[in-house]
Amino acid sequence: MALPFSVAVEKRTEDVPRWMPALTSVGSVVLAFVFSALVLWLIGVNPVQVYSFFLRATFGSWAAFSDTMVKATPLILVGLACTVAFKMKLWNIGAEGQFYMGAFFASLVVLVPLLPTNSPPAVLIPAMALMGMVGGAVWGFFPGVLKARFGVNEIITTLMLNYVAILWNNFWIFDRWSDAGFQMTPTFERNSWLPRLSDYARTYPAFSGITLHLGVIFGILAAIVVWWVMQRSRWGYEIRLIGDNPQAARYAGINIARNIVLVMMFSGALAGLAGMSEISGVVHRLQERISPGYGFTGIIVAWLAKLNPFGVILVSILFGALIVAGREVQPSGIAQLIQGFVLFAVISSDVLLRYKIHIVRGADHTAAVGESA
Amino acid sequence: MSDSPYAVEMSDIVIRFPGVLANDRVNFTLRKGEIHALLGENGAGKSTLMNVLSGLYKPNAGVIKVAGQVVNFNSPRDAIAQGIGMVHQHFMLVPTQTVTENILLGLKEPRFLMNLPRYERKVQAIQEQFGLRVDPKAKIWQISVGEQQRVEILKTLYRGANVLIFDEPTAVLAPQEIYELIATMRALVAQGKSIIFISHKLHEVEAVADRITVLRKGRVTAEGLPMAGRTKRELAQLMVGRDVIFAIKKEPRPPGEVVLEVSNLQATNNKGAPALQGFSLKVRAGEIVGIAGIAGNGQSELAECITGLRVCDGGTVSVDGVELTNQPPLAAILAGVAHIPEDRNRVGSSPNLTITDNVIMKCYRRDPVGNGITIDDHHAEVYARDLKQTYDILAPSVQTLARKLSGGNLQKVILAREITANPKLIVAVQPTRGLDVGAVEAIQQHLLLQRMMGAAILLVSEELEELITLSDRVAVIFDGQIMGVVAAEQADINEIGLMMTGTRLEALRQSAATAHHS
Numbered sequence: 056m057a058l059p060f061s062v063a064v065e066k067r068t069e070d071v072p073r074w075m076p077a078l079t080s081v082g083s084v085v086l087a088f089v090f091s092a093l094v095l096w097l098i099g100v101n102p103v104q105v106y107s108f109f110l111r112a113t114f115g116s117w118a119a120f121s122d123t124m125v126k127a128t129p130l131i132l133v134g135l136a137c138t139v140a141f142k143m144k145l146w147n148i149g150a151e152g153q154f155y156m157g158a159f160f161a162s163l164v165v166l167v168p169l170l171p172t173n174s175p176p177a178v179l180i181p182a183m184a185l186m187g188m189v190g191g192a193v194w195g196f197f198p199g200v201l202k203a204r205f206g207v208n209e210i211i212t213t214l215m216l217n218y219v220a221i222l223w224n225n226f227w228i229f230d231r232w233s234d235a236g237f238q239m240t241p242t243f244e245r246n247s248w249l250p251r252l253s254d255y256a257r258t259y260p261a262f263s264g265i266t267l268h269l270g271v272i273f274g275i276l277a278a279i280v281v282w283w284v285m286q287r288s289r290w291g292y293e294i295r296l297i298g299d300n301p302q303a304a305r306y307a308g309i310n311i312a313r314n315i316v317l318v319m320m321f322s323g324a325l326a327g328l329a330g331m332s333e334i335s336g337v338v339h340r341l342q343e344r345i346s347p348g349y350g351f352t353g354i355i356v357a358w359l360a361k362l363n364p365f366g367v368i369l370v371s372i373l374f375g376a377l378i379v380a381g382r383e384v385q386p387s388g389i390a391q392l393i394q395g396f397v398l399f400a401v402i403s404s405d406v407l408l409r410y411k412i413h414i415v416r417g418a419d420h421t422a423a424v425g426e427s428a
Numbered sequence: 429m430s431d432s433p434y435a436v437e438m439s440d441i442v443i444r445f446p447g448v449l450a451n452d453r454v455n456f457t458l459r460k461g462e463i464h465a466l467l468g469e470n471g472a473g474k475s476t477l478m479n480v481l482s483g484l485y486k487p488n489a490g491v492i493k494v495a496g497q498v499v500n501f502n503s504p505r506d507a508i509a510q511g512i513g514m515v516h517q518h519f520m521l522v523p524t525q526t527v528t529e530n531i532l533l534g535l536k537e538p539r540f541l542m543n544l545p546r547y548e549r550k551v552q553a554i555q556e557q558f559g560l561r562v563d564p565k566a567k568i569w570q571i572s573v574g575e576q577q578r579v580e581i582l583k584t585l586y587r588g589a590n591v592l593i594f595d596e597p598t599a600v601l602a603p604q605e606i607y608e609l610i611a612t613m614r615a616l617v618a619q620g621k622s623i624i625f626i627s628h629k630l631h632e633v634e635a636v637a638d639r640i641t642v643l644r645k646g647r648v649t650a651e652g653l654p655m656a657g658r659t660k661r662e663l664a665q666l667m668v669g670r671d672v673i674f675a676i677k678k679e680p681r682p683p684g685e686v687v688l689e690v691s692n693l694q695a696t697n698n699k700g701a702p703a704l705q706g707f708s709l710k711v712r713a714g715e716i717v718g719i720a721g722i723a724g725n726g727q728s729e730l731a732e733c734i735t736g737l738r739v740c741d742g743g744t745v746s747v748d749g750v751e752l753t754n755q756p757p758l759a760a761i762l763a764g765v766a767h768i769p770e771d772r773n774r775v776g777s778s779p780n781l782t783i784t785d786n787v788i789m790k791c792y793r794r795d796p797v798g799n800g801i802t803i804d805d806h807h808a809e810v811y812a813r814d815l816k817q818t819y820d821i822l823a824p825s826v827q828t829l830a831r832k833l834s835g836g837n838l839q840k841v842i843l844a845r846e847i848t849a850n851p852k853l854i855v856a857v858q859p860t861r862g863l864d865v866g867a868v869e870a871i872q873q874h875l876l877l878q879r880m881m882g883a884a885i886l887l888v889s890e891e892l893e894e895l896i897t898l899s900d901r902v903a904v905i906f907d908g909q910i911m912g913v914v915a916a917e918q919a920d921i922n923e924i925g926l927m928m929t930g931t932r933l934e935a936l937r938q939s940a941a942t943a944h945h946s
Contacts, residue, residue, distance in 0.1 A: 287802050289801055289803055306737060306769060306776065307757075307790060309758075310756065
């Protein structure tokens with residue numbers, strides 16, 4: 056064993072520079088693509104070809120980029136939902152259910168109908184957004200109260216409530232609101248659709264076929280709101296304090312039980328808004344499988360973004376692109392493969408933030424070897 | 429011994445952390461068979477130096493020799509291979525495993541089959557050699573803190589340590605256990621081991637050390653002085669860099685109105701056993717009332733009941749006429765109760781938040797830091813900077829995370845936060861525990877200043893000396909009840925000692941009276 060160098064791992068004693076977390080995250084995404092390329096090459100595909108195809112399918116044109124952003128939109132909102140809860144170390148695994156309940160509540164506005172069916176969009180859309188948030192918040196409220204009052208583990212309750220929400224939705228679309236026996240409601244009237252860029256194609260021909268809808272603005276606004284709440288508001292300070300040290304928070308006079316409920320509701324509301332944005336902006340009706348697991352991907356998004364609201368936007372775009380890419384290439388597993396590599400790489404890159412890694416050469420190296428021998 | 433060979437020589441060690449020179453060309457030598465005390469205030473660089481010796485940090489410059497050979501440690505494993513063992517202050521033991529299993533943890537042997545009896549015999553042999561008694565088959569959770577420390581020592585000996593570093597080993601021990609530890613250390617050096625003893629309790633250093641090295645702000649202020657003939661005062665001066673007033677001066681002050689009134693308080697501890705059983709006490713403005721007692725007799729629960737952190741089962745608490753019984757912690761804060769909690773890391777501060785975020789914990793709801801629903805960052809920062817300067821908190825900036833602060837500086841952050849609002853009542857629990865002389869003095873002075881300014885202070889401490897110097901009255905607690913209250917200037921240590929073990933003051937006085945009559 057005569058390697059010309061040895062690797063020494065040393066715990067970091069100082070804070071890492073500010074740019075370091077961002078750099079390691081970007082670096083690990085790049086690394087993930089390199090590893091994926093290796094796998095592609097091993098199965099006999101030209102990775103350069105696959106990647107350039109991916110790039111064209113996701114960012115190659117305005118239409119392609121719009122598709123990517125449409126997929127990124129629910130991820131942004133759900134990722135923010137998880138970010139808010141995770142900041143307080145509340146493990147809300149129920150964004151999926153809150154998403155469905157948001158979609159269901161928003162649908163009530165047009166399906167019951169709660170407002171006259173001929174209301175203008177300026178009335179209907181805010182009402183649906185509000186109801187979507189209420190629906191998600193209600194679905195966050197129950198686990199929140201159970202946790203705050205009785206100490207029930209929120210991971211279990213939020214996870215279980217996902218299935219309840221999905222089945223609840225199914226009941227309505229299979230039985231009550233079924234459109235001619237299909238598992239979906241009739242298509243909503245146009246006045247309840249989120250405006251899309253393609254709606255303006257007549258005046259701006261360049262927008263023709265661009266399906267990007269107003270939901271993406273919801274996502275960006277939500278990121279700003281989440282950032283402001285966390286960094287600037289008194290409530291955000293309380294959330295950060297509880298997240299870091301609940302005992303100190305209690306000692307500082309903060310009502311932890313109340314905050315658990317409120318944060319679960321806030322988190323649920325964001326996921327609910329994602330549900331609303333999806334039915335009002337993309338599918339235009341309530342139906343089965345409106346979410347291909349956005350609620351769970353949101354957990355990953357929040358982690359990869361290191362719970363930074365603006366990071367959530369960037370990571371969501373990457374994951375949105377992977378979803379679009381997965382739709383465009385065969386086998387579609389390739390996109391998931393990359394997703395997996397990204398996850399592993401980013402999580403392992405944390406080591407670099409906590410440890411320094413040196414390559415020891417020359418005299419130092421021989422000394423070290425001599426000692427251990 | 430003074431001519432025995434060097435076990436360790438560290439020369440010109442430099443360690444740089446961002447913004448601080450933690451070790452500035454530090455020299456340190458340890459002779460074979462000696463106990464060498466390493467003294468210094470919190471943050472003086474003692475732990476850093478020892479982390480270099482145990483392979484955790486790599487020095488930016490300097491040479492380390494072990495038994496005359498230059499060594500180069502890349503990891504703690506390298507240091508262990510050279511016979512250097514660290515007895516950590518916070519034990520690194522697995523509670524559900526046995527003593528022997530803990531000792532074997534992390535070793536290459538046994539490789540596959542445990543064959544515990546064989547290793548238990550090995551552990552037993554080491555125990556006999558050094559007189560470290562502890563049952564090798566006992567589980568860690570079953571044994572006392574003193575025994576757990578012996579397991580830590582055994583761990584290093586099992587790995588063949590010749591140089592043992594004891595990092596503030598007495599901080600967690602009861603007085604009896606301290607005597608046993610000192611005996612153990614003597615036995616170890618008698619068998620040729622060498623010991624580095626880190627402490628800032630001067631009387632312990634006086635009792636065990638052969639030589640001392642003192643560090644201040646990363647520099648050596650005294651290198652390898654023989655201990656014989658040094659006075660405590662001299663050592664304190666070397667540590668702090670100025671004369672330390674051991675006898676704190678307390679101005680007389682007539683107490684004012686009753687501020688804290690606790691009557692017939694009942695509460696249980698975390699295990700559900702009764703902790704307070706009809707506890708009553710009054711503390712007046714401008715008065716310090718000390719609570720003396722052996723740990724675990726209801727002191728912590730008393731402080732928690734007053735500050736709203738614990739539910740009481742009976743009795744009442746009021747502060748300045750405001751009823752606080754079973755009110756949330758916020759009610760106590762708003763009533764002007766400041767609380768210096770017993771556990772500064774887990775209760776008193778938030779480790780991953782900045783100094784600024786830590787000092788606004790109690791005032792973020794009010795102007796000027798709290799501004800409607802937002803927090804005024806600018807004011808918060810100015811406020812924090814102001815406190816940092818006033819209370820002499822040593823840190824690179826107010827953006828420094830609380831967990832990076834030394835114990836003394838963290839305690840100053842807590843003290844600054846708690847007393848700047850001019851509280852009516854200060855509940856201080858062990859405010860100086862584990863701090864160095866300089867910090868202890870600063871904290872005590874601040875408490876006395878608050879007394880002069882008219883705060884009522886309830887001081888819980890296990891240091892009798894501190895209680896008697898600072899307090900106006902000393903109340904002794906035993907089993908959740910008051911055994912007696914005495915004026916501090918008439919306090920008799922023996923009397924207090926007897927009350928601490930459960931004799932009531934009346935009973936004492938009575939027996940004294942009968943003895944006098946007969």
